[in-house]
Amino acid sequence: MTRKKLTRRQFIAATALSSAALVTAPYVRGAHAAGKLSIGFWDHWVPGANKASTDIVNEWAEKEKVEVTIDYIPSQGNKNLLTIAAEAQAKSGHDILAMPTWWPHAQAELLEPMNDVVEGLIKQNGEVNGTVQYLGKAGNKWLGVPACVGSQIKGPCSRIDLMKQHAGIDVQAMYPAGSAPKADGWTTDTFLKAAEACHKGGVPFGIGLGETSDSVDTVGAFFLAFGAEVVDAKGNVVVKNDNVRQALEYYKKLMAFLPSDAPSWDDGSNNRWLVSGRGALIMNPPSAWAVAKRDAPQIAEQCWTHGFPVGPKGRFAPFLPYFWSVWSFSKNKEAAKSVLTRLSQPDAVEKMVAASGGYDLPAFEKLTTFKTWAEEGPPKGTLYHYPNPHKHQLLSISASPAPPKVAQQIYTQATLTKMCVRFYRGEPMEKTLAWAEGELEGFMRS
Amino acid sequence: MADVAIERNAAPRTARKRASLRTALKRKSTAAFLMTLPLILLILLLVIYPAFYSLHLATLNKSMQRFIGLGNFQFLFKRETFWLVVEQSCIFAITAVFFKALIGFIVAHFVHNIPAKGQRKWRGMLLVPWVIPPAMSTLAWLWLFDPSYSAFNYLLAGVGVDRIPWTGETGWARFSVILVNIWFGAPFFMIMYLASLKSVPDQLYEAAAIDGANWWQRIWYVTLPMMRNIIAITTLFSVIVTFANFDIVRILTAGGPLDRTHVFATWAFRIGIEGGDIPLGASVSLFMVPILAIAAVFILRDINKRGNES
Numbered sequence: 001m002t003r004k005k006l007t008r009r010q011f012i013a014a015t016a017l018s019s020a021a022l023v024t025a026p027y028v029r030g031a032h033a034a035g036k037l038s039i040g041f042w043d044h045w046v047p048g049a050n051k052a053s054t055d056i057v058n059e060w061a062e063k064e065k066v067e068v069t070i071d072y073i074p075s076q077g078n079k080n081l082l083t084i085a086a087e088a089q090a091k092s093g094h095d096i097l098a099m100p101t102w103w104p105h106a107q108a109e110l111l112e113p114m115n116d117v118v119e120g121l122i123k124q125n126g127e128v129n130g131t132v133q134y135l136g137k138a139g140n141k142w143l144g145v146p147a148c149v150g151s152q153i154k155g156p157c158s159r160i161d162l163m164k165q166h167a168g169i170d171v172q173a174m175y176p177a178g179s180a181p182k183a184d185g186w187t188t189d190t191f192l193k194a195a196e197a198c199h200k201g202g203v204p205f206g207i208g209l210g211e212t213s214d215s216v217d218t219v220g221a222f223f224l225a226f227g228a229e230v231v232d233a234k235g236n237v238v239v240k241n242d243n244v245r246q247a248l249e250y251y252k253k254l255m256a257f258l259p260s261d262a263p264s265w266d267d268g269s270n271n272r273w274l275v276s277g278r279g280a281l282i283m284n285p286p287s288a289w290a291v292a293k294r295d296a297p298q299i300a301e302q303c304w305t306h307g308f309p310v311g312p313k314g315r316f317a318p319f320l321p322y323f324w325s326v327w328s329f330s331k332n333k334e335a336a337k338s339v340l341t342r343l344s345q346p347d348a349v350e351k352m353v354a355a356s357g358g359y360d361l362p363a364f365e366k367l368t369t370f371k372t373w374a375e376e377g378p379p380k381g382t383l384y385h386y387p388n389p390h391k392h393q394l395l396s397i398s399a400s401p402a403p404p405k406v407a408q409q410i411y412t413q414a415t416l417t418k419m420c421v422r423f424y425r426g427e428p429m430e431k432t433l434a435w436a437e438g439e440l441e442g443f444m445r446s
Numbered sequence: 447m448a449d450v451a452i453e454r455n456a457a458p459r460t461a462r463k464r465a466s467l468r469t470a471l472k473r474k475s476t477a478a479f480l481m482t483l484p485l486i487l488l489i490l491l492l493v494i495y496p497a498f499y500s501l502h503l504a505t506l507n508k509s510m511q512r513f514i515g516l517g518n519f520q521f522l523f524k525r526e527t528f529w530l531v532v533e534q535s536c537i538f539a540i541t542a543v544f545f546k547a548l549i550g551f552i553v554a555h556f557v558h559n560i561p562a563k564g565q566r567k568w569r570g571m572l573l574v575p576w577v578i579p580p581a582m583s584t585l586a587w588l589w590l591f592d593p594s595y596s597a598f599n600y601l602l603a604g605v606g607v608d609r610i611p612w613t614g615e616t617g618w619a620r621f622s623v624i625l626v627n628i629w630f631g632a633p634f635f636m637i638m639y640l641a642s643l644k645s646v647p648d649q650l651y652e653a654a655a656i657d658g659a660n661w662w663q664r665i666w667y668v669t670l671p672m673m674r675n676i677i678a679i680t681t682l683f684s685v686i687v688t689f690a691n692f693d694i695v696r697i698l699t700a701g702g703p704l705d706r707t708h709v710f711a712t713w714a715f716r717i718g719i720e721g722g723d724i725p726l727g728a729s730v731s732l733f734m735v736p737i738l739a740i741a742a743v744f745i746l747r748d749i750n751k752r753g754n755e756s
Contacts, residue, residue, distance in 0.1 A: 078719060081720060085718075085722075085724065089724075102722065103722070210702055210703070211701065211702045260614070261614035263703040264611065264613040264699070264703055272595070405722075408722055409721050412716065412720045412721040412722075413716070413721065414702075418704055418705070421704055435526075438526060439527070442521075442525055445507075445723065446507065446508055446509065
């Protein structure tokens with residue numbers, strides 16, 4: 001058997017010829033001449049909502065000649081967080097990845113600055129709220145483009161009938177559809193009295209005290225309403241202060257009127273509480289109302305989404321934004337920036353808001369008055385105040401203004417709810433504060 | 447010329463090499479190695495590499511840019527919550543394994559005493575909890591324990607008993623996660639013990655009966671010594687698996703209330719993935735490795751010694 005051997009000279013000649021052929025070959029613009037782009041979007045709760053973003057991206061891809069692949073990554077089981085962690089470790093993965101709340105800061109060193117995109121969008125669509133700046137910006141670097149999809153306010157969703165019957169409060173009059181709120185009397189004290197009345201009436205407020213996001217967001221908004229900071233913006237542990245004591249005392253009173261099993265509630269418990277008709281109020285985006293619309297229409301007809309009560313230091317509502325971030329190791333940053341700009345145009349945002357039934361919230365101030373929120377129902381106008389159109393409450397996030405990497409630990413470990421539960425169960429105030437101080441000092445690791 | 451000389455010598459050497467390769471391939475050990483090679487590669491890729499990688503991660507600072515040696519462990523040792531998790535993991539693993547072994551032992555005896563004809567049905571039915579993926583069965587338990595709509599509480603209310611906050615109170619939450627773990631793991635013990643019981647020669651029981659041994663003496667002096675190795679191995683295996691449990695606790699309580707049901711894996715996930723502190727999470731998950739490794743060495747050495755004696 002003979003075997004033909006390739007000599008060194010032949011090999012070099014073949015390599016040189018093929019290289020020359022490749023270099024001198026004419027550039028042919030194909031269907032995907034502008035390269036490839038892979039996107040990891042958040043997988044929406046609302047059935048069919050993903051389609052809106054897919055359509056917008058596909059339309060853009062066709063025009064720009066980019067080959068796009070989209071993965072919808074669910075947040076159930078923290079699949080999206082696992083994906084973020086894995087891609088950050090591997091330094092490989094999607095070009096664009098949807099990151100919730102704390103994650104742009106957690107991966108700040110690995111993200112492409114998006115200043116050119118976001119600054120342009122701010123000029124076009126108006127300012128973004130303080131929480132978006134706090135979570136999306138490290139120094140002067142924008143870590144991602146504030147995403148409409150997945151961003152939400154977790155405000156009160158009240159039962160119109162039960163609040164009238166037991167607490168004597170007309171939530172529709174307080175937050176009328178189509179006009180500014182008349183909610184000066186909606187204070188933390190009124191809220192407490194209403195909680196007591198509804199508890200007595202057998203329809204307690206459904207506020208969780210567990211370790212998941214809904215419980216943490218609500219307690220965070222109340223803490224801010226009392227000016228109760230546990231770690232200040234400079235990263236100093238300041239938990240032993242009178243505002244925190246006041247907030248804990250308030251929560252202790254409130255907890256007496258909440259369901260006794262509230263410390264074990266997860267993010268689904270409050271939804272079930274509302275849909276089953278057992279409670280007069282929950283703190284949630286309109287997803288619970290949307291489920292009620294499908295499964296218990298008679299309850300949905302009585303739901304009204306509105307603002308938080310005002311406390312001694314202001315009126316705060318939990319806002320949880322998503323960001324579309326581009327990895328610094330992305331292979332097609334220009335295309336990524338281009339598609340994110342397209343996704344943030346008012347017409348695209350309006351489509352996504354409509355597809356989500358009003359759940360998704362744009363971060364830009366000029367984009368909070370789409371007709372979806374005014375028209376969704378029943379009852380018509382139930383979502384009018386959901387996007388905070390009259391800016392009567394400050395959009396905030398629990399554990400702020402602590403530096404985001406510290407606040408993320410406070411938030412994830414549910415330190416604030418744990419403080420409330422410990423104090424409520426009879427632990428002396430100073431012992432609770434000392435415990436919290438120890439925990440918070442542990443979060444200062446760098 | 448030199449080239450020619452080399453060519454002449456090369457041929458026999460290649461032939462010799464081929465022959466030795468053929469001989470090596472014919473060896474049983476080589477064949478065995480080649481057949482297990484895919485599995486070895488899988489283990490290297492999915493077990494050994496992640497294990498060493500997590501060791502590496504555990505030596506980094508929070509932002510993973512600096513080597514800090516055992517700094518993460520030093521930090522953990524000063525945390526109150528960490529020692530709470532250590533305590534809970536021990537309570538969880540020891541209690542669950544003890545009851546799994548006890549229930550498995552008792553049920554194995556019952557099944558062993560069922561006539562051979564009907565035994566297969568019982569064996570199959572009793573294995574059901576173990577063959578259902580735990581994440582799925584725990585979801586069913588979660589609904590049974592649901593704080594507001596618990597089926598158990600509904601039944602209790604029917605007989606006039608106050609509702610129980612299954613996952614809302616510290617003590618009940620601990621009880622619930624241990625109960626589900628026992629429910630899931632007891633069939634494994636049962637089947638292992640049953641296999642072991644079947645291998646105990648009947649003559650030993652006959653001899654014991656002739657000597658006048660009662661029921662308890664037969665268990666203590668015949669059954670248990672004959673089952674010692676299997677008890678040791680199943681206990682060791684179960685302790686390791688129970689210490690590393692994640693799904694049951696994660697689904698049922700997610701570590702709450704007030705962190706009182708966290709075990710190593712769930713707390714590591716909370717810190718590492720949800721909290722974004724991967725090095726600290728890796729350190730938490732690695733904490734038990736040396737302790738379990740030492741326990742494994744002692745137990746396996748004991749089993750080996752008994753094997754040699756017999």
